[in-house]
Amino acid sequence: MEILGLYNYWAYVAVLMIGFYAVIAKSNLIKKLIGLSIFQSAVFLLYITMGKVDGGTAPIIQAGVSDQIFSNPLPQVLILTAIVVGVSTLALGLAIVVRIKESYGTIEEDQIHLLDHKS
Amino acid sequence: MTSGMQIIAALLVPLIGAIGIALVGRKSPNLREAVTFITAIALLVIVWTMLPGLFAGERPEITLTELLPGLSIKFQVEPLGMMFAALASLLWIVNSIYSLGYMRGNKEQHQTRFYVLFAVALSAVMGIAFAGNLLTLFIFYEILTLSTYPLVAHKGDGKTVASARVYMGILLATSIGLFLPAIIWTYMATGTLDFVPGGILEGHVAGPAVGLLLVLFVFGVGKAALMPVHRWLPAAMVAPTPVSALLHAVAVVKAGVFTITKIIIYIFGVDFLAVEPSTDWLLYAAIFTVIAASIVALRQTNLKRLLAYSTIAQLSYIIMAAALLTPMAEIGASLHIVAHAFGKITLFFAAGCIYVASKKTEIAQLAGIGRRMPWTMAAFTIGALSMIGVPPTAGFVSKWYILGGAFQADSYIVIATLVLSTVLNAAYFLPILYIAWFRNDETTPANNHGEAPKAMVIAVTITAALTLLFMAFNQPVLDLESQLVGITR
Amino acid sequence: MSIYQHLPALQVVVPMLIAPLVVLMRGRGLAWAMATATSMMAFIIAVSLTNIVLETGAVSYAMGSWQAPYGIELRVTAFSALLLLIVTAASTITLLFGKQSIDSQLEEHRQPMFYAAWLLVLAGLVGIVVAGDAFNIFVFMEVSSLASYILIAAGPNRKAMPSVFKYLIMGTIGATFYLIGVGLIYMMTGTLNLADMEVRLQEVQDIKPIIVAAGFITVGLALKAAVFPLHVWLPNSYTYAPHMVTAFFAACATKVSLFVLLRFEFLVFHQNLVEHVGHFSTFLIPLAVIGILLASGVALFESHLKRLLAYSSIAQVGYILLGASMATASGLTAGIIHMFNHALAKGALFFAIACLATQVSSLRLENLGGVARKMPWTMAAFVIGGLSLVGIPGTAGFISKWLLISAVLEKGTLGIFLVVAVLVSSLMAAVYFWRIVEVAYFGDAPKQSAELHEAPKWMLLGTWFVALANIYYGLNPSLPLLLSNQAAASLLGQLP
Amino acid sequence: MVTLFAVFLLTLLVLTAIAVVQTKNLFVAVMLMGIFSLLMATVFFILDAADVALTEAAVGAGISTMLFLATLALTGEHEKPSKKGPWISGLVVAITSLILIDATFEQPYLGDPMAPVQQHVAPWYLEMTPELMDFPNVVTAVLASFRGYDTLGEVFVVLTACIGVLFILSAGPGAPNPKSPRIPTAPSVGLRHHLIPRVVGKLLIPFIVLFGLYVQFHGEYSPGGGFQAGAIIAAGMILYALLEGEKQALKVLPQSVLIGMVVGGAMLYGMVGVVGMLMGGNFLDYSVLSSNPVSGQQIGILIIEIGVGLAVCGALLAIFHAFAARRSVG
């Protein structure tokens, strides 16, 4: 059980790196954005993981129940903000992809590169 | 007007003149040139009225602004700078007369730009001459480089621009790459950059570092054209002749040797250099340049290029003299700044006259030109004799003092160099004189021509006269520069 | 409660809250007028804050009256004051004088959103600068980044889109790296407040996560600041953005990231991690030097004016970093004052380019032959900016180069190599800048040159304003010098 | 035991992420991303982050998927094989992950109550919220008041994204003509031919909106708040647009109203702060809004949550419509 205490962290690293790989290695712009989403989600996982307390519960205080342990609310607040930031970035990125598709006819990075250097 | 304000006025007057020239330039060329003359005369008056104070031992100074702690823009008048400023302001007038004839006679483009930048360059020269510390000197040194670049590139065609690029490139590269680090090093070592009689470096830097610092300074001041950073000078020959005169006689190269002399006297201190063995190389480098440049000059066929190499040799005379570190040699160095200025400006003016009147640039083409242009060639002859150092010309006086300095220092190699270079000078100047005066003109009558435009002839006559007069009336300069020696001892 | 106490909050809130209103503006020029007025207000606030900081020292402000570390703290120091001045002044000047340029590059019905985004960039950047909370920096970093993607995407060329996409990807990676770093520090200290972090880090036993956090924060911010070799997003973004946007960003955008970077390195890590100074220096000095030399080298062969200057910006980031990586008072002062001086130089250059672009169709070097004859004022300002960039004395650039070289020389033998690098790159700068000057002044005039006129008067005025500022601060650098001295001192912990 | 659940779900999560990156069909990738988000949300829930789980579900599985689909409809869903060699990228990733993994061994274990995170600031929030705000959801208290400035920034991020998408999609060959705002294009007739989804969907919309309002106003007591509510209501309105067509949906809520909502919401939030300042507190100090600081806090939080809800709902809808209004070119 002890060693599983770090499993969350390993999972976050794994997801982070999968996303990171997609962002830097893939040529398709939408795939890059998908990778970016995964990449950011991994960070959410990191924060939420560190806020968890054994035997704790969500930090919403129940009336009439005493000696409850609560998990840390602060990382959750941060991640709420980060999720919003993530989806905002995503929306902007997709809008740009649409425009790229219109003016270049492709959403593959290497082809765009070729088109740019031909002209 | 206090002396401090006079310094500022000396800086500002050419600038105001430049603005004035720019404003009236489009409307009327006559008005433009009138403004030029008024400005030049005003500058002359301002500078020369400072002279009496200097003779009386005053050292007016003014601080404008403090850039960094202990580092300010500061001006101070001292004999060496005073002499340089007086010389430049005098020659500007002559040069303006000459330019008038040259630019019109040659129907040059962009004349307004020419006069504007000329004025700016003069302002920079004033800044260099009156700089109270190395930083101020450096600032105006760079302004001078930048403002003369368009003058050199005046013609604007590809070849000219390429040559101007060499000019600019070498001067900027040496100043930023070597001069600036040397300045910063000095500042870090001593905490000041002020020009102090007796130098500031003693006790702060020692051993081989002194030699290295001197290397940085001497080659950093590319304008002094010590080999191997002399290449810009022949390259700049593409410039119109008045600009060449500006470069060689009035401003640029003089600013170079002036800077080096000033660094030797006020930054290192003559005594400090004399006891520091790692700095001896400077004398030998100068000697090498004198000989090498003279030999190269021998092989030139283009008149202006020959004059350029002659300048390189003469500049190293000055550096060599300064590096001798004896009182007489220092005086000789400063005298030679003046003497060479008069002589070389005469030579260039004459070359320009020949070009305007006949479009001839090669030495071989000059056959019989003495008969067509007697005034010009007479002046040329005087200039050439001054370069060789024959009495009764200016060059004789300065060479005399340098020789004296060499004897004071018991430096036989310098004496030998002086003799050798005199022979070499004669070897490349005398043939020209011979061709010009005695060889028959073989050109067709279609190329028939007489003297150059009046203004040019007047100018060249004036400078030739100055060259001769300096032989007799050098006492004021001597008096002034003796103060210099007084403080170095 | 006087209004002066609220200035740190107002600095951010004023541009931020007016931005949404600008979206609603429909009338001709109304959006511009509103944005400009707001930006000016921000500038005035920045000036008053600077005064306060100079008089009384650092100012702190508790958002929502919740004291740090429970609430979010705003903190204005001498360093932030300098940055505030740069950012707000850059925005105000570009907005005030750049209307014609923006009008020529952007359809009118899209302008309200553009100006709103502009104000959001401004709000975001000042938000980062005044923030005293690690996560708050992230939030405002994202506000400014998202808004800057919009501004760059406003570029008329279709190539603007792929370049802004690249910027978006790399910017987000940078921000996320930063977030990971902050997360790890938070994990080990339990606080997000920068000042509190500094204290609590001293008690941390397990140091490895902190080292990793330092790495991630450094890399993330370096990405945002376009530190070599993480600069690849910058050249195209600057090239294809509208000219005024380029002028604005070149003056301040990367510097804000550098500001955060320096704050983390010196305030949070240096005093708590053993040998962090050493790691930091050995890691960054080579990067800075290679960046300076390579970027200058690329600029030598670049023929598009804006891209050329963009590469030069990367080199200049290297200068700032080089100064900072000395980790000495003089080095930091040099780096910080270079932020200011480089903003002046690049501002003037890009402003002049915007002036050029109102007349010429292409900013490639081969199309600019003889342009100075038709546009003498523009090119004269360009030359001044360029001289400042090269570091010719009498201009602002000289001051920073001087300080940088003297700081580097303190390092002994290594310093001499660094000086050589700095000088070589200065010469390279002189060369690439001189290429432009030569072409503009002596090149053959292109065919359409008969129709060229001088740029609009109003824009010229702006250009000259910045150009003369280069000279003014070259001759009288006491204000930026004072601020950067204090900033360096506070970063090294010599000031309370 | 629950930890084991998390381990299991995280394993699925990693596998899903790999599958997403592997697949060459972008549509499939987007579908798998939906699963990824749901898994992530479940993990969040298991880790006691109810608010985050709700948000991740609404945003990750809902809004993001719709945005991706709207884009795919315009760009096509086949990914061409990349010529880029994966080796350098792989190396970078490998090194980075080794560094991160290395760091994990000195990190506190999952759920360690003695970890520094649980010591310093967090207990203060948990302790003071009932006292200072008098409501149970500590997350809402931190979000809206203690760190209300962050949330203000977050609202402006959304606003920026909204402006950005509208700005970017207001030009280019596929842009709707600015003079005649909307051309009904073929795809915008909605799902009218599908009777069953249409009937069921329309039946559900009021409940979705109602549920959104519940999440909005119950945010101080249970998971939820302005952002989640905005997202849910926006999802409901998007459902309406899917069923009845863009045109109809825009009749109900025109783009100008949506922008008004965004601007209004953001301004509402900001104004609460300014009012606090005018009434003698610092910016975003709600205690001064009422004579009683606790009720002042409650009023402030209520208003700013409404602002957040309005802004988010308007922004998401405006973004969605901007994508949907795009004509596909070529």
Added chain:
Amino acid sequence: MTTVIDILSWVLLLAGSIFVFIGGIGTLRFPTFYTRLHAASLTDGIGTILILGGLVLQAGWTLAAFKLLAILVFLLLTGPTAAYALANAADMSGMKPEENEVSEVEK
């Protein structure tokens, strides 16, 4: 009484789990799309009813029970609708049950 309700709820939950699991196996193992759709949507319905029913019994008469019922209604409405929509879309796109079988075999 509580014991009875508990037992009943356990039974419901267990049965629900079994149905759900069987549905999962069906989704995985069945040969063609339509058969898989079949397995998934049928078991979804009954599994949901059983599990949520079991939970309702656990919750008793509280707000939670109401919410559970709401979820139940919601899932019961949306599940079949989604299944229909999916089948419809597949059918419209030209994927016929028998063809699909053939293509599957060929594979």
Added chain:
Amino acid sequence: MFYVVSIAIMLTMALALVRAFLGPSVYDRVLSVNVFGTKTTLLLAVIAFLYGRPDFLDLALAYAMINFIGILAVLKFFQVRSNQQQKNQLPGDDLNDNRD
């Protein structure tokens, strides 16, 4: 008992996930997403009881809604695609190929 239910649901989720990976057609994947969504809803409901916090059932409700809207969005996407393909007269149905 809740554990048993949770485990059963999670195993089903895993099975659905495998189907989503395997495909072969896109419809299979959409189906598995749907199955996955409803299972997540159920799982959440069960875990709410497991944690003793039945007031968190809101989340499950939200998941159910989002899942439904998501599926309809996919449906709409199919429709848009087929409209476009008719308009552009592209040969073949991109969505129907089994390559992955």
